[in-house]
Amino acid sequence: MNTPEPNFDEMRQADGSIRPAYVDYCQWLDEQDPSQMRRKGREAENFFRRTGITFNVYGDDDAEERLIPFDMVPRIITGGEWRKLSRGIEQRVRALNAFMHDLYHRQEIIRSGRLPERLFSNNDAWLPQMVGFTPPGGVYTHIVGIDLVRTGPNEFMVLEDNARTPSGVSYMLENRETMMAMFPELFSRIPVQPVSDYPRRLAKSLAACAPDGASDKPMVAVLTPGIYNSAYFEHAFLADQMGAELVEGSDLRVVDGRVQMRTTAGYQPIDVLYRRVDDDFLDPLTFNPESMLGVPGIMDVYRSGGITIANAPGTGVADDKAIYSFMPEIVEFYTGEKPLLPNVPTWRCAEPDSLAYVLDNIAELVVKEVHGSGGYGMLIGPTSSKREIANFKDKLKANPTNYIAQPTLALSTVPIFTKSGLAPRHLDLRPFVLVSPGGIDITPGGLTRVALKKGSLVVNSSQGGGTKDTWVLND
């Protein structure tokens, strides 16, 4: 496929010279024997299989467990770039939390006319059960993943906010471990900021959000849907690294007004539940009555202040792509500042003028469902056939409020290793942000997802994307 304009390569300038962030790395790479590097690539795959870093793909019976392909060329960001980025991220996350609080209380942003009411009144992720309730410490989004794309030297844009249950942080950590195991000398030559203390920071941040009355050492547990969930590896990994219990719904029960887990010595109360289960499955008494993954009555305990649920139920509102399109207004409304990180320009198909524009220009646009995720249910105009476009147009016309559209961006590239040497591929970046009453903490690094097919703009692992280690230089 053709990208509409020449894209920004993060390693090389247009004249072929190396950009500053990659100078030291490329110098090291020149000294390596290419056949050695290929062998290392196979080693990495064995390492991942042996340690069990796999993910499960929904609807793929043959391959219950697959590896996310790992590429050995790191994605490198300078310290200066990172400082600028983190200011923008922090501002956005602060605004997101304030927005959540407002949505479930006075709704000033709607009264002021900056945000149309329909956006959340039609939004399944908005939970009436959260109205008027403030979570412990006032924190809604304890863990946030902000998806960023880059289009130029200092041009980062937010593609998506993941305020519900962002995943992928285990890849940030394991990719670094793998790189350090394979190329220890690189890390003694190049000053890379560490990411390995993320689990400790997460544990600390979660503990700081414990409800009033919890002890100095609050009991933290990770709630997983179980071993068949696509992200089970990550749930187990984080619990293990934090020294927290990994629990399933069947381990939990409300006893004496507290959520308690069944241990070998009887029921013990939990103070903070880092849940990796969707809102809808959290409490069969309040939400989906069929759910076997949650805890009957947990919402009552929550509302009476007996437990912290991270992230708070109802934060999925912010993952909605129609809400996303208003993020610049949201940031300005709650912080009183201009957004430091811009959005990708977005047409809301709910608006007639925008819809007309999108229908006329659909072949150049990316059209997404407002509630969609994981790269499912979207149309990439430039790579789609006439028939696919015609079919999608019908769906769009039938239910325009369900869609937004964005230009096909010239996403930046970084090379990956291929059989015939280095070749540039498009990528994005998901840094992980922790929020507690003590402040906002951003680990220097993140998950870099990379499209493995030449020219492809789809980086999702469920669609054949891979990952890279993400370096933030200590300069």
Place this chain on the structure above:
Amino acid sequence: MLGRTASSVFWMFRYLERAENTARLLEAGFRMALTRGGDIANDEWRSVIDTLGLKAAYEALYDEYSGTQVCNFVLRDRENGENVMRMFDLARSNARASRTSITGEVWEAVNESWMSLTHLLSRPVRETGLGTVLAMVRRSATLVRGATYGSMLRSEIYHFARAGTYIERADSTARILDVKYYLLLPSLAYVGSTLDTSQWDNVLRSLSAERAFRWLNAGRMDARGIAEFLILDQRFPRSLSFCYKELSENLGRLAEIHGVESQSNAKIIEAMYRFRTTTIDTIFDSGLHEFLTGFNANNQVIANSIAEDYRFFA
């Protein structure tokens, strides 16, 4: 730790032990078939299926007992819900479910073993490949055991792992003996027949006991001595008495950690008392078969008590 996780650890080690014991049985059967051939070989394969409790499932599919057919049925046949590959699947999924309770070394040992066996058992096993597969099963079990011994904290998790191992091993030893018990009865124990000694040898091989027994008895072999060794010898790691000594130690530690006198601990103390007051004569007097079936029934009761004491289920 969580009751469910304790259950996963317990069962992970039970399945690994079961897979290993099954491999041992097949190895002994294979050897018997090679050295004796004909009807004896067929009888041997029949008794392997019988020991594993798979008679009905096997006979529903096949009319006759032949080596590779039995081996493939036991190792990988999907019609056999308790095939060895399935045991490794279950061991691995229990390991995944208790991933936060076992060390990376133990997990990797289980996972790597599972990967190798998945590969080896992806096609039917031929006679020439049987040795490799069986050796891999045993090596896998040894690897996990070593990783467990060398890397796990001696917390309750470790004791649940060991308890699972010894419950399963005692069950297996008692079953093997029970299927072969008639070979060991005093009335049949006349010396000199090569047929008998080779079958006795096979009983010992099914439990990897042949070397130890030879060494202790200077090569002499008698039925009573074999029964005594496999039931009452406290030095042999697959004897009933040894398994219970270890089980009692682990259940004792669990009771101590929890600071309560548990049902399971009371039951193992009782069983240990019976062992101390039992001799091979009293066993033969009241019937070897009765002794073994009684033992296994009680073994099951102890396993259930562990699950109940430590809240494996809600």
